[in-house]
Amino acid sequence: xxxxxxxxxxxxxxxxxxxxxxxxxxxxxxxxxxxxxxxxxxxxxxxxxxxxxxxxxxxxxxxxxxxxxxxxxxxxxxxxxxxxxxxxxxxxxxxxxxxxxxxxxxxxxxxxxxxxxxxxxxxxxxxxxxxxxxxxxxxxxxxxxxxxxxxxxxxxxxxxxxxxxxxxxxxxxxxxxxxxxxxxxxxxxxxxxxxxxxxxxxxxxxxxxxxxxxxxxxxxxxxxxxxxxxxxxxxxxxxxxxxxxxxxxxxxxxxxxxxxxxxxxxxxxxxxxxxxxxxxxxxxxxxxxxxxxxxxxxxxxxxxxxxxxxxxxxxxxxxxxxxxxxxxxxxxxxxx
Ligand code: DAH
Numbered sequence: 258x259x260x261x262x263x264x265x266x267x268x269x270x271x272x273x274x275x276x277x278x279x280x281x282x283x284x285x286x287x288x289x290x291x292x293x294x295x296x297x298x299x300x301x302x303x304x305x306x307x308x309x310x311x312x313x314x315x316x317x318x319x320x321x322x323x324x325x326x327x328x329x330x331x332x333x334x335x336x337x338x339x340x341x342x343x344x345x346x347x348x349x350x351x352x353x354x355x356x357x358x359x360x361x362x363x364x365x366x367x368x369x370x371x372x373x374x375x376x377x378x379x380x381x382x383x384x385x386x387x388x389x390x391x392x393x394x395x396x397x398x399x400x401x402x403x404x405x406x407x408x409x410x411x412x413x414x415x416x417x418x419x420x421x422x423x424x425x426x427x428x429x430x431x432x433x434x435x436x437x438x439x440x441x442x443x444x445x446x447x448x449x450x451x452x453x454x455x456x457x458x459x460x461x462x463x464x465x466x467x468x469x470x471x472x473x474x475x476x477x478x479x480x481x482x483x484x485x486x487x488x489x490x491x492x493x494x495x496x497x498x499x500x501x502x503x504x505x506x507x508x509x510x511x512x513x514x515x516x517x518x519x520x521x522x523x524x525x526x527x528x529x530x531x532x533x534x535x536x537x538x539x540x541x542x543x544x545x546x547x548x549x550x551x552x553x554x555x556x557x558x559x560x561x562x563x564x565x566x567x568x569x570x571x572x573x574x575x576x577x578x579x580x581x582x583x584x585x586x587x588x589x590x591x592x593x
Contacts (some may be wrong), residue, residue: 258302258314264323265295271326279336286329287572294409296321299511307452322389361593366583368491368569369446372466376444377472378528380481381468386429388450395423398547400539422450426467427507427562430536433469434544438552440472446565457577464565470534471558477510477535480559487515492571494515499527508534508560520574533561536568 269289276282291294299318306314323558362370373383386394391469395401396408406412409425414422429445445467453459470479497517505511511534515527541553566578573592575581580588 258299259448260316261299261302261534262296262314262317263322265299266324266573269295269321270328271323273325273332274544276332276336279333279340282329282332283334286515290322291323304335314449319481320413322436347368350582359469359593361589363381363581364569364573364575364591364592365565369464369466369565369574372487372491372563372565373444373446374570375487376468378401378465379487381442381444381470383427384433384445386423386426386445386447389420389446389487390428391420391492392421393547394431395421395425398540398543399427400537400543401506405506414450414452424451425449425562426465427442427560429467430469430540430560431544433527434471434541435548439552439558441555441558442470444468455579457579460566460578460582463476466563466565467563468563469558470560471536471553471556473559474537475559477559480533480535480561483559484514484531484561488514488530491568492516503532503534504559505532506535507537508538509537514561516571518571518574522574523576531561531563531566533559560585 269285272285272289273282275396278287287294290297296318301310303314303318304518323434328410345376377383392408396403398404404524415496426445426447426449429443429447433441433443447465447467449465450462450463455459485498489496499515500512501515503511503513511532513529514533515529517525518528519525536558545551545553566581569575569581
């Protein structure tokens with residue numbers, strides 16, 4: 258039996274060394290170690306070996322199996338290297354590679370970064386909140402009654418759990434204030450979602466920057482000054498801005514802000530880009546009531562929510578908001 262093992266091992270090592278390609282090597286492996294392979298067959302003879310000889314024969318068998326496996330591995334590597342070398346033998350690695358055209362940031366990212374830079378320079382810090390929200394942070398905290406149309410299933414994406422996709426980044430106002438005592442001066446860029454039909458000026462998933470400034474003695478003058486400065490820093494000193502009275506449940510008084518879009522070859526027209534107002538005292542009450550603190554008693558503040566798609570449209574004279582989600586490189590390449 259011992260001689261048999263040595264013979265099979267020698268033959269196997271010879272066969273492995275002689276293999277000329279991976280396929281040969283695989284056939285050799287099957288012929289030696291496979292189910293009916295030479296070594297496997299020898300191994301079956303173990304049952305006839307006298308008990309006292311079993312340990313010695315067994316260890317010889319093991320050593321043979323190890324030696325063969327190691328030889329297989331080494332030869333595989335050698336053959337693989339040979340094949341790799343042959344494959345690149347005629348490749349001129351000094352030739353220049355095929356170049357990939359450089360990518361760039363999407364116009365929404367560009368305008369968001371610029372807006373955030375300006376607002377941070379003015380003393381706002383970044384805050385964040387989840388896109389999947391509960392009704393309290395999206396509506397109740399913000400003084401939006403249960404029968405308000407924005408809460409309707411036709412306007413809001415609800416999950417079966419009762420959670421929803423936030424319809425506005427104003428949710429972050431509530432999230433920050435329930436944790437933090439005033440003064441608060443935050444901005445939050447982020448996505449919002451509404452069940453709106455998509456057209457030239459509406460998307461159902463869009464982006465906003467929310468802002469909130471709360472302290473003592475914050476006035477409408479602060480609100481107007483801040484936002485006018487921001488819009489002029491973004492669009493240039495000559496930018497025409499107007500505030501129109503409006504209604505939001507969470508601000509009183511409330512305004513909408515329009516900026517004059519003067520795209521080349523088009524009639525100038527006002528585009529609504531933001532909502533804003535003085536934080537409704539009811540919001541402060543809701544927050545204090547929820548947190549059990551009286552942080553916001555006697556505070557005043559302003560808040561705003563700016564549409565980032567609208568900012569991009571004004572910045573570059575983009576006529577149709579849908580261009581921003583179509584991913585047409587002919588459009589996007591213009592912003593590199
Ligand atoms: N959340 C409003 C919207 O999505 C925008 C808005 C209006 C945000 C007034 C505010 C605000 O913070 O004070 O239409």
